[in-house]
Amino acid sequence: MHEAPTADRPVAVVTGAASGIGAACVDRMRRSGWHTAGIDLNDSDCELALTADVSDRSAVAEAVGEVVDEFGRIDLLVSAAGYYEEGIEVAAITVARWNRMLSVILGGTVNCCAAVVPVMLRTGQGAIVAISSELALAGSATDLHYVAAKGAVLGFAKSLAMELADTDIRVNVVAPGPTDTPLLASDSLWRQPDYLATLPLRRLVVPSEIADAVHFLAVDGSMYCGEVLSPNAGAVI
Amino acid sequence: MALVTGAAQGVGHATALRLASDGFRVVVNDISGDGRLDDLAERIGGIAVRADISEPAAALEIVETAADRLGPVEVLVANAAAMAMSPFLEQAPDEWWRQIDVNLSGHFRLIQAVIPAMRALGRGRIVIVASGWGVIGHPNATAYAASKAGLIALTKGLGRELGPQGIVSNAIAPSYIDTEQLTVDADDLSISLDEMKEQYRELVPTHQLATAEQIAATVAFLAGPGSSAVIGQVLQPSGGVTRTRA
Numbered sequence: 001m002h003e004a005p006t007a008d009r010p011v012a013v014v015t016g017a018a019s020g021i022g023a024a025c026v027d028r029m030r031r032s033g034w035h036t037a038g039i040d041l042n043d044s045d046c047e048l049a050l051t052a053d054v055s056d057r058s059a060v061a062e063a064v065g066e067v068v069d070e071f072g073r074i075d076l077l078v079s080a081a082g083y084y085e086e087g088i089e090v091a092a093i094t095v096a097r098w099n100r101m102l103s104v105i106l107g108g109t110v111n112c113c114a115a116v117v118p119v120m121l122r123t124g125q126g127a128i129v130a131i132s133s134e135l136a137l138a139g140s141a142t143d144l145h146y147v148a149a150k151g152a153v154l155g156f157a158k159s160l161a162m163e164l165a166d167t168d169i170r171v172n173v174v175a176p177g178p179t180d181t182p183l184l185a186s187d188s189l190w191r192q193p194d195y196l197a198t199l200p201l202r203r204l205v206v207p208s209e210i211a212d213a214v215h216f217l218a219v220d221g222s223m224y225c226g227e228v229l230s231p232n233a234g235a236v237i
Numbered sequence: 238m239a240l241v242t243g244a245a246q247g248v249g250h251a252t253a254l255r256l257a258s259d260g261f262r263v264v265v266n267d268i269s270g271d272g273r274l275d276d277l278a279e280r281i282g283g284i285a286v287r288a289d290i291s292e293p294a295a296a297l298e299i300v301e302t303a304a305d306r307l308g309p310v311e312v313l314v315a316n317a318a319a320m321a322m323s324p325f326l327e328q329a330p331d332e333w334w335r336q337i338d339v340n341l342s343g344h345f346r347l348i349q350a351v352i353p354a355m356r357a358l359g360r361g362r363i364v365i366v367a368s369g370w371g372v373i374g375h376p377n378a379t380a381y382a383a384s385k386a387g388l389i390a391l392t393k394g395l396g397r398e399l400g401p402q403g404i405v406s407n408a409i410a411p412s413y414i415d416t417e418q419l420t421v422d423a424d425d426l427s428i429s430l431d432e433m434k435e436q437y438r439e440l441v442p443t444h445q446l447a448t449a450e451q452i453a454a455t456v457a458f459l460a461g462p463g464s465s466a467v468i469g470q471v472l473q474p475s476g477g478v479t480r481t482r483a
Contacts (some may be wrong), residue, residue: 095309143260162442209465213464220458223447223474225476237469
Protein backbone atom coordinates (compact mmCIF):
# COMPACT_ATOMS: atom_id res chain seq x y z
CA MET A 1 0.00 0.00 0.00
CA HIS A 2 1.28 3.44 -0.89
CA GLU A 3 2.04 5.43 2.23
CA ALA A 4 1.25 9.13 2.14
CA PRO A 5 4.48 11.15 1.83
CA THR A 6 5.40 12.99 4.99
CA ALA A 7 7.66 16.00 5.05
CA ASP A 8 9.57 14.87 8.14
CA ARG A 9 10.86 11.66 6.59
CA PRO A 10 14.07 12.12 4.60
CA VAL A 11 14.08 11.26 0.91
CA ALA A 12 16.60 9.08 -0.91
CA VAL A 13 16.99 9.06 -4.68
CA VAL A 14 18.83 6.02 -5.98
CA THR A 15 19.87 5.46 -9.56
CA GLY A 16 20.29 1.93 -10.80
CA ALA A 17 17.62 1.11 -8.24
CA ALA A 18 16.19 -1.93 -9.99
CA SER A 19 18.96 -4.37 -9.15
CA GLY A 20 22.24 -5.09 -7.38
CA ILE A 21 23.81 -2.35 -5.31
CA GLY A 22 21.13 0.23 -6.15
CA ALA A 23 18.33 -2.08 -5.05
CA ALA A 24 20.20 -2.88 -1.83
CA CYS A 25 20.56 0.85 -1.13
CA VAL A 26 16.82 1.36 -1.61
CA ASP A 27 16.12 -1.48 0.79
CA ARG A 28 18.57 -0.15 3.41
CA MET A 29 17.21 3.39 3.36
CA ARG A 30 13.60 2.19 3.40
CA ARG A 31 14.33 0.07 6.49
CA SER A 32 15.66 3.24 8.13
CA GLY A 33 12.35 4.96 7.47
CA TRP A 34 13.33 7.01 4.44
CA HIS A 35 11.17 7.72 1.44
CA THR A 36 12.73 6.09 -1.61
CA ALA A 37 12.68 7.13 -5.24
CA GLY A 38 14.40 5.02 -7.86
CA ILE A 39 15.65 5.95 -11.29
CA ASP A 40 16.43 3.05 -13.58
CA LEU A 41 15.93 1.81 -17.12
CA ASN A 42 13.68 -0.80 -15.55
CA ASP A 43 10.95 -0.66 -12.97
CA SER A 44 12.31 -0.62 -9.41
CA ASP A 45 10.84 -1.54 -6.06
CA CYS A 46 10.62 1.98 -4.61
CA GLU A 47 7.86 4.23 -3.32
CA LEU A 48 8.38 6.25 -6.47
CA ALA A 49 9.79 4.19 -9.34
CA LEU A 50 10.87 6.32 -12.27
CA THR A 51 12.06 5.00 -15.60
CA ALA A 52 14.84 7.01 -17.19
CA ASP A 53 18.23 6.62 -18.84
CA VAL A 54 20.74 8.43 -16.61
CA SER A 55 22.85 9.34 -19.62
CA ASP A 56 19.98 11.52 -20.84
CA ARG A 57 20.31 14.89 -19.08
CA SER A 58 16.76 16.05 -19.69
CA ALA A 59 15.21 12.70 -18.76
CA VAL A 60 17.10 12.82 -15.45
CA ALA A 61 15.99 16.41 -14.83
CA GLU A 62 12.40 15.39 -15.46
CA ALA A 63 12.66 12.39 -13.11
CA VAL A 64 14.19 14.49 -10.35
CA GLY A 65 11.40 17.02 -10.86
CA GLU A 66 8.89 14.23 -10.24
CA VAL A 67 10.67 13.32 -7.00
CA VAL A 68 10.43 16.92 -5.81
CA ASP A 69 6.75 17.08 -6.82
CA GLU A 70 6.07 13.92 -4.81
CA PHE A 71 8.21 14.45 -1.71
CA GLY A 72 9.22 18.12 -1.75
CA ARG A 73 12.87 17.50 -0.92
CA ILE A 74 15.88 15.27 -1.52
CA ASP A 75 18.24 14.33 1.30
CA LEU A 76 20.32 11.64 -0.34
CA LEU A 77 21.40 10.88 -3.88
CA VAL A 78 23.02 7.53 -4.53
CA SER A 79 24.46 7.38 -8.02
CA ALA A 80 24.71 3.67 -8.65
CA ALA A 81 23.51 3.24 -12.24
CA GLY A 82 26.05 1.49 -14.41
CA TYR A 83 27.05 -1.67 -16.14
CA TYR A 84 30.20 -3.74 -16.39
CA GLU A 85 32.16 -5.33 -19.20
CA GLU A 86 35.36 -7.34 -18.80
CA GLY A 87 37.70 -9.37 -20.95
CA ILE A 88 38.21 -6.50 -23.40
CA GLU A 89 41.74 -5.37 -24.23
CA VAL A 90 42.45 -1.73 -24.92
CA ALA A 91 42.56 -2.10 -28.72
CA ALA A 92 39.09 -3.66 -28.61
CA ILE A 93 37.55 -0.68 -26.88
CA THR A 94 35.72 0.86 -29.80
CA VAL A 95 34.73 4.50 -29.77
CA ALA A 96 31.10 3.47 -29.38
CA ARG A 97 31.89 1.20 -26.45
CA TRP A 98 33.99 3.92 -24.80
CA ASN A 99 31.39 6.63 -25.31
CA ARG A 100 28.57 4.53 -23.97
CA MET A 101 30.46 3.56 -20.81
CA LEU A 102 31.50 7.15 -20.14
CA SER A 103 28.04 8.53 -20.83
CA VAL A 104 26.31 6.12 -18.45
CA ILE A 105 28.77 5.99 -15.55
CA LEU A 106 30.37 9.42 -15.60
CA GLY A 107 27.65 11.25 -17.53
CA GLY A 108 24.93 9.63 -15.43
CA THR A 109 26.62 10.74 -12.20
CA VAL A 110 27.07 14.27 -13.53
CA ASN A 111 23.49 14.47 -14.83
CA CYS A 112 22.03 13.32 -11.52
CA CYS A 113 24.16 15.70 -9.47
CA ALA A 114 23.31 18.60 -11.79
CA ALA A 115 19.62 17.92 -11.22
CA VAL A 116 19.76 17.18 -7.49
CA VAL A 117 22.25 19.75 -6.18
CA PRO A 118 19.94 22.74 -6.80
CA VAL A 119 17.20 20.92 -4.87
CA MET A 120 19.55 20.25 -1.96
CA LEU A 121 20.79 23.84 -2.01
CA ARG A 122 17.23 25.01 -1.36
CA THR A 123 17.22 23.16 1.98
CA GLY A 124 20.94 23.75 2.42
CA GLN A 125 21.76 20.15 3.27
CA GLY A 126 22.06 16.69 1.83
CA ALA A 127 24.36 13.80 1.08
CA ILE A 128 25.52 12.59 -2.28
CA VAL A 129 27.18 9.20 -2.54
CA ALA A 130 28.72 8.34 -5.89
CA ILE A 131 29.33 4.67 -6.44
CA SER A 132 32.78 4.21 -7.96
CA SER A 133 34.84 1.03 -7.78
CA GLU A 134 37.82 -0.35 -5.96
CA LEU A 135 39.19 -1.06 -9.45
CA ALA A 136 39.62 2.70 -9.94
CA LEU A 137 41.82 2.91 -6.84
CA ALA A 138 44.44 0.49 -8.06
CA GLY A 139 43.75 -0.25 -11.72
CA SER A 140 42.64 -3.43 -13.40
CA ALA A 141 43.26 -5.31 -16.63
CA THR A 142 40.79 -5.90 -19.48
CA ASP A 143 38.06 -3.61 -18.23
CA LEU A 144 39.85 -0.32 -18.82
CA HIS A 145 36.90 1.66 -20.12
CA TYR A 146 34.86 0.78 -17.03
CA VAL A 147 37.76 1.60 -14.71
CA ALA A 148 38.47 4.89 -16.50
CA ALA A 149 34.84 5.90 -16.09
CA LYS A 150 34.82 4.93 -12.41
CA GLY A 151 38.10 6.82 -11.92
CA ALA A 152 36.53 9.88 -13.48
CA VAL A 153 33.67 9.54 -10.99
CA LEU A 154 36.26 9.77 -8.18
CA GLY A 155 37.68 13.02 -9.53
CA PHE A 156 34.25 14.44 -10.20
CA ALA A 157 32.91 13.60 -6.74
CA LYS A 158 35.97 14.93 -4.93
CA SER A 159 35.71 18.17 -6.88
CA LEU A 160 31.98 18.52 -6.32
CA ALA A 161 32.69 17.96 -2.62
CA MET A 162 35.05 20.94 -2.70
CA GLU A 163 32.59 23.03 -4.69
CA LEU A 164 29.95 22.41 -2.01
CA ALA A 165 32.27 22.41 1.02
CA ASP A 166 30.84 25.68 2.31
CA THR A 167 27.33 24.21 2.37
CA ASP A 168 25.98 21.31 4.41
CA ILE A 169 25.85 19.11 1.34
CA ARG A 170 28.44 16.36 1.60
CA VAL A 171 29.69 14.51 -1.44
CA ASN A 172 31.56 11.25 -0.99
CA VAL A 173 32.38 8.07 -2.82
CA VAL A 174 31.74 4.45 -2.02
CA ALA A 175 34.13 2.24 -3.98
CA PRO A 176 32.86 -1.33 -3.76
CA GLY A 177 35.09 -4.31 -4.13
CA PRO A 178 33.98 -7.28 -6.22
CA THR A 179 30.32 -7.57 -5.30
CA ASP A 180 27.94 -10.43 -5.86
CA THR A 181 25.46 -8.75 -8.21
CA PRO A 182 24.00 -9.59 -11.62
CA LEU A 183 26.71 -7.35 -13.15
CA LEU A 184 29.28 -10.05 -12.46
CA ALA A 185 28.81 -12.81 -15.01
CA SER A 186 28.90 -16.37 -13.71
CA ASP A 187 32.30 -16.86 -15.39
CA SER A 188 33.69 -13.49 -14.27
CA LEU A 189 37.33 -13.38 -13.24
CA TRP A 190 36.18 -11.90 -9.93
CA ARG A 191 34.16 -15.01 -9.10
CA GLN A 192 37.06 -17.43 -9.59
CA PRO A 193 38.14 -19.30 -6.45
CA ASP A 194 41.81 -18.53 -7.20
CA TYR A 195 41.05 -14.82 -7.13
CA LEU A 196 38.81 -14.96 -4.06
CA ALA A 197 41.58 -16.78 -2.19
CA THR A 198 43.75 -13.66 -2.56
CA LEU A 199 41.27 -11.49 -0.65
CA PRO A 200 41.81 -11.10 3.10
CA LEU A 201 38.10 -11.86 3.60
CA ARG A 202 38.23 -14.72 1.03
CA ARG A 203 34.83 -13.86 -0.40
CA LEU A 204 32.85 -11.50 -2.59
CA VAL A 205 31.22 -8.47 -1.01
CA VAL A 206 27.43 -8.66 -0.82
CA PRO A 207 25.25 -5.75 -1.98
CA SER A 208 23.86 -5.09 1.51
CA GLU A 209 27.40 -4.35 2.73
CA ILE A 210 27.70 -1.59 0.12
CA ALA A 211 24.29 -0.29 1.16
CA ASP A 212 25.44 -0.23 4.80
CA ALA A 213 28.38 1.98 3.80
CA VAL A 214 26.06 4.30 1.89
CA HIS A 215 23.69 4.43 4.85
CA PHE A 216 26.56 5.30 7.18
CA LEU A 217 27.63 8.22 5.00
CA ALA A 218 24.00 9.37 4.72
CA VAL A 219 23.33 9.43 8.47
CA ASP A 220 26.74 9.85 10.11
CA GLY A 221 28.85 11.31 7.31
CA SER A 222 28.67 15.03 8.00
CA MET A 223 32.46 15.28 8.53
CA TYR A 224 33.25 13.36 5.36
CA CYS A 225 34.01 15.62 2.41
CA GLY A 226 35.29 14.09 -0.82
CA GLU A 227 36.34 10.87 0.88
CA VAL A 228 36.37 7.34 -0.50
CA LEU A 229 34.92 4.54 1.60
CA SER A 230 35.78 1.20 0.08
CA PRO A 231 34.05 -1.93 1.37
CA ASN A 232 36.15 -4.25 -0.75
CA ALA A 233 36.90 -7.39 1.30
CA GLY A 234 40.55 -6.35 1.25
CA ALA A 235 40.98 -6.20 -2.52
CA VAL A 236 42.65 -2.80 -2.18
CA ILE A 237 44.22 -1.87 1.14
CA MET B 238 32.73 -6.45 24.83
CA ALA B 239 34.70 -3.42 23.73
CA LEU B 240 37.91 -2.03 25.21
CA VAL B 241 38.56 1.67 24.64
CA THR B 242 41.92 3.24 25.48
CA GLY B 243 42.30 6.91 26.22
CA ALA B 244 38.69 7.08 27.37
CA ALA B 245 38.87 9.75 30.10
CA GLN B 246 38.17 12.55 27.65
CA GLY B 247 37.56 13.55 24.06
CA VAL B 248 37.07 10.95 21.35
CA GLY B 249 37.69 8.00 23.70
CA HIS B 250 35.08 9.25 26.15
CA ALA B 251 32.51 9.84 23.41
CA THR B 252 33.32 6.45 21.90
CA ALA B 253 32.74 4.62 25.18
CA LEU B 254 29.36 6.33 25.53
CA ARG B 255 28.40 5.55 21.94
CA LEU B 256 29.44 1.90 22.09
CA ALA B 257 27.59 1.48 25.38
CA SER B 258 24.45 2.94 23.82
CA ASP B 259 24.91 0.56 20.86
CA GLY B 260 24.75 -2.34 23.31
CA PHE B 261 28.39 -3.10 24.02
CA ARG B 262 29.70 -3.77 27.49
CA VAL B 263 32.67 -1.43 27.67
CA VAL B 264 35.99 -1.46 29.48
CA VAL B 265 37.57 1.97 29.60
CA ASN B 266 41.27 2.63 30.04
CA ASP B 267 43.27 5.78 30.56
CA ILE B 268 46.42 6.93 32.26
CA SER B 269 44.40 9.63 33.99
CA GLY B 270 44.40 9.60 37.76
CA ASP B 271 41.42 11.90 38.22
CA GLY B 272 37.83 10.72 38.65
CA ARG B 273 36.62 11.02 35.06
CA LEU B 274 37.39 7.44 34.11
CA ASP B 275 35.55 6.00 37.10
CA ASP B 276 32.63 8.35 36.50
CA LEU B 277 32.43 7.20 32.90
CA ALA B 278 32.62 3.51 33.84
CA GLU B 279 29.86 3.98 36.39
CA ARG B 280 27.69 5.89 33.92
CA ILE B 281 27.87 3.15 31.27
CA GLY B 282 27.90 0.17 33.62
CA GLY B 283 31.37 -0.81 32.49
CA ILE B 284 34.67 -1.06 34.24
CA ALA B 285 37.66 1.26 34.43
CA VAL B 286 41.24 0.01 34.19
CA ARG B 287 43.76 2.73 34.88
CA ALA B 288 47.12 2.06 33.23
CA ASP B 289 49.82 3.66 31.12
CA ILE B 290 49.88 1.57 27.96
CA SER B 291 53.48 2.57 27.30
CA GLU B 292 54.46 0.33 30.23
CA PRO B 293 55.34 -3.08 28.78
CA ALA B 294 53.36 -4.97 31.43
CA ALA B 295 50.21 -2.86 31.01
CA ALA B 296 48.73 -4.57 27.95
CA LEU B 297 48.31 -8.01 29.47
CA GLU B 298 47.17 -6.52 32.74
CA ILE B 299 44.41 -4.49 31.05
CA VAL B 300 43.24 -7.34 28.83
CA GLU B 301 43.27 -9.92 31.64
CA THR B 302 41.41 -7.62 34.02
CA ALA B 303 38.85 -6.89 31.30
CA ALA B 304 38.43 -10.59 30.46
CA ASP B 305 38.05 -11.58 34.12
CA ARG B 306 35.28 -9.04 34.65
CA LEU B 307 33.43 -8.88 31.32
CA GLY B 308 34.73 -11.65 29.06
CA PRO B 309 36.96 -11.58 25.99
CA VAL B 310 37.65 -8.35 24.13
CA GLU B 311 35.67 -8.46 20.87
CA VAL B 312 36.35 -4.88 19.85
CA LEU B 313 39.52 -2.98 20.63
CA VAL B 314 39.43 0.78 20.09
CA ALA B 315 43.06 1.92 20.10
CA ASN B 316 42.62 5.58 20.87
CA ALA B 317 45.03 6.65 23.62
CA ALA B 318 47.64 9.11 22.43
CA ALA B 319 50.43 11.32 23.62
CA MET B 320 51.14 14.50 21.71
CA ALA B 321 53.76 17.20 21.98
CA MET B 322 54.22 19.91 19.43
CA SER B 323 57.59 21.44 18.71
CA PRO B 324 59.69 22.37 15.68
CA PHE B 325 61.46 19.33 14.29
CA LEU B 326 64.99 20.46 15.15
CA GLU B 327 64.01 21.37 18.69
CA GLN B 328 62.42 18.04 19.40
CA ALA B 329 64.09 16.19 22.26
CA PRO B 330 64.58 12.43 21.88
CA ASP B 331 62.36 11.74 24.90
CA GLU B 332 59.48 13.63 23.23
CA TRP B 333 59.89 11.42 20.19
CA TRP B 334 60.01 8.22 22.24
CA ARG B 335 57.09 9.17 24.48
CA GLN B 336 54.81 9.54 21.45
CA ILE B 337 56.10 6.39 19.76
CA ASP B 338 55.91 4.43 23.05
CA VAL B 339 52.30 5.35 23.80
CA ASN B 340 50.73 5.73 20.38
CA LEU B 341 52.47 2.98 18.46
CA SER B 342 54.25 0.51 20.76
CA GLY B 343 51.58 0.66 23.46
CA HIS B 344 48.91 -0.35 20.98
CA PHE B 345 51.22 -2.89 19.33
CA ARG B 346 51.38 -4.73 22.65
CA LEU B 347 47.69 -4.27 23.35
CA ILE B 348 46.75 -5.71 19.97
CA GLN B 349 49.01 -8.68 20.61
CA ALA B 350 47.23 -9.17 23.92
CA VAL B 351 43.69 -9.16 22.49
CA ILE B 352 44.29 -11.36 19.44
CA PRO B 353 44.37 -14.81 21.11
CA ALA B 354 40.82 -14.41 22.44
CA MET B 355 39.63 -12.99 19.12
CA ARG B 356 41.18 -15.98 17.35
CA ALA B 357 39.41 -18.32 19.72
CA LEU B 358 36.12 -16.56 18.97
CA GLY B 359 36.85 -16.54 15.23
CA ARG B 360 36.02 -12.86 15.04
CA GLY B 361 37.13 -9.47 16.30
CA ARG B 362 37.34 -5.84 15.38
CA ILE B 363 40.34 -3.61 15.84
CA VAL B 364 39.58 0.07 15.34
CA ILE B 365 42.66 2.24 15.40
CA VAL B 366 42.19 5.94 15.94
CA ALA B 367 45.07 7.33 13.90
CA SER B 368 45.14 10.92 12.71
CA GLY B 369 44.80 12.98 9.58
CA TRP B 370 48.29 14.16 10.42
CA GLY B 371 49.47 10.59 9.99
CA VAL B 372 48.20 10.80 6.42
CA ILE B 373 49.15 14.32 5.37
CA GLY B 374 51.64 15.43 8.05
CA HIS B 375 51.63 18.66 10.03
CA PRO B 376 54.27 21.22 10.92
CA ASN B 377 55.69 20.90 14.45
CA ALA B 378 54.03 17.50 14.88
CA THR B 379 56.46 15.20 13.10
CA ALA B 380 56.78 12.64 15.89
CA TYR B 381 53.03 12.51 16.42
CA ALA B 382 52.43 12.20 12.68
CA ALA B 383 55.06 9.47 12.39
CA SER B 384 53.51 7.51 15.26
CA LYS B 385 50.07 7.78 13.65
CA ALA B 386 51.41 6.85 10.22
CA GLY B 387 52.93 3.82 11.92
CA LEU B 388 49.49 2.92 13.25
CA ILE B 389 48.04 3.20 9.76
CA ALA B 390 50.66 0.79 8.41
CA LEU B 391 49.95 -1.49 11.38
CA THR B 392 46.24 -1.40 10.51
CA LYS B 393 46.89 -2.41 6.93
CA GLY B 394 49.26 -5.21 7.85
CA LEU B 395 46.87 -6.54 10.47
CA GLY B 396 44.02 -6.36 7.96
CA ARG B 397 45.91 -8.55 5.54
CA GLU B 398 47.34 -10.92 8.17
CA LEU B 399 44.31 -11.42 10.41
CA GLY B 400 41.43 -10.90 7.98
CA PRO B 401 41.39 -14.56 6.96
CA GLN B 402 40.86 -15.42 10.65
CA GLY B 403 37.84 -13.14 10.93
CA ILE B 404 39.70 -10.35 12.72
CA VAL B 405 39.06 -7.09 10.93
CA SER B 406 41.24 -4.02 11.39
CA ASN B 407 40.57 -0.49 10.18
CA ALA B 408 41.80 2.98 11.04
CA ILE B 409 40.25 6.39 11.40
CA ALA B 410 42.16 9.52 10.50
CA PRO B 411 40.28 12.48 11.90
CA SER B 412 41.75 15.95 11.88
CA TYR B 413 40.60 18.92 13.90
CA ILE B 414 38.26 17.90 16.70
CA ASP B 415 36.64 20.17 19.25
CA THR B 416 38.04 18.54 22.41
CA GLU B 417 40.08 19.54 25.45
CA GLN B 418 43.22 19.05 23.35
CA LEU B 419 42.51 22.36 21.62
CA THR B 420 43.18 24.16 24.90
CA VAL B 421 46.62 22.52 25.03
CA ASP B 422 47.27 23.52 21.41
CA ALA B 423 46.16 27.10 22.14
CA ASP B 424 48.40 27.30 25.20
CA ASP B 425 51.34 26.04 23.12
CA LEU B 426 50.83 28.96 20.74
CA SER B 427 49.92 31.46 23.49
CA ILE B 428 46.59 32.28 21.85
CA SER B 429 43.00 32.03 23.02
CA LEU B 430 40.86 28.94 22.52
CA ASP B 431 38.60 30.83 20.11
CA GLU B 432 41.61 31.94 18.07
CA MET B 433 42.87 28.36 18.01
CA LYS B 434 39.51 27.08 16.76
CA GLU B 435 39.40 29.71 14.03
CA GLN B 436 42.97 28.90 12.94
CA TYR B 437 42.07 25.24 12.61
CA ARG B 438 38.76 25.94 10.86
CA GLU B 439 40.65 27.93 8.26
CA LEU B 440 42.57 24.76 7.36
CA VAL B 441 39.43 22.73 6.71
CA PRO B 442 37.50 22.98 3.40
CA THR B 443 34.17 22.61 5.24
CA HIS B 444 35.30 25.18 7.80
CA GLN B 445 34.10 22.85 10.55
CA LEU B 446 35.75 21.21 13.52
CA ALA B 447 34.52 17.70 14.20
CA THR B 448 32.80 16.88 17.47
CA ALA B 449 34.05 13.91 19.47
CA GLU B 450 30.62 12.34 18.91
CA GLN B 451 31.04 12.55 15.12
CA ILE B 452 34.32 10.64 15.33
CA ALA B 453 32.73 8.16 17.76
CA ALA B 454 30.06 7.50 15.11
CA THR B 455 32.77 6.32 12.74
CA VAL B 456 34.24 4.09 15.46
CA ALA B 457 30.76 2.65 16.03
CA PHE B 458 30.41 1.96 12.30
CA LEU B 459 33.74 0.14 12.22
CA ALA B 460 32.89 -1.79 15.39
CA GLY B 461 29.41 -2.73 14.17
CA PRO B 462 27.79 -5.06 11.63
CA GLY B 463 27.56 -2.48 8.81
CA SER B 464 31.28 -2.49 8.07
CA SER B 465 31.73 -6.23 7.57
CA ALA B 466 33.39 -5.80 4.14
CA VAL B 467 35.59 -2.88 5.21
CA ILE B 468 39.11 -4.08 6.04
CA GLY B 469 42.50 -2.38 6.13
CA GLN B 470 40.91 0.95 5.27
CA VAL B 471 41.57 4.44 6.61
CA LEU B 472 38.38 6.46 7.10
CA GLN B 473 38.82 10.20 7.17
CA PRO B 474 36.02 12.18 8.81
CA SER B 475 38.11 15.30 8.45
CA GLY B 476 36.07 17.84 6.50
CA GLY B 477 38.17 17.25 3.39
CA VAL B 478 41.42 18.42 4.97
CA THR B 479 43.58 16.35 2.63
CA ARG B 480 43.65 19.46 0.48
CA THR B 481 44.18 22.92 1.87
CA ARG B 482 41.15 25.16 1.89
CA ALA B 483 40.77 27.19 -1.31
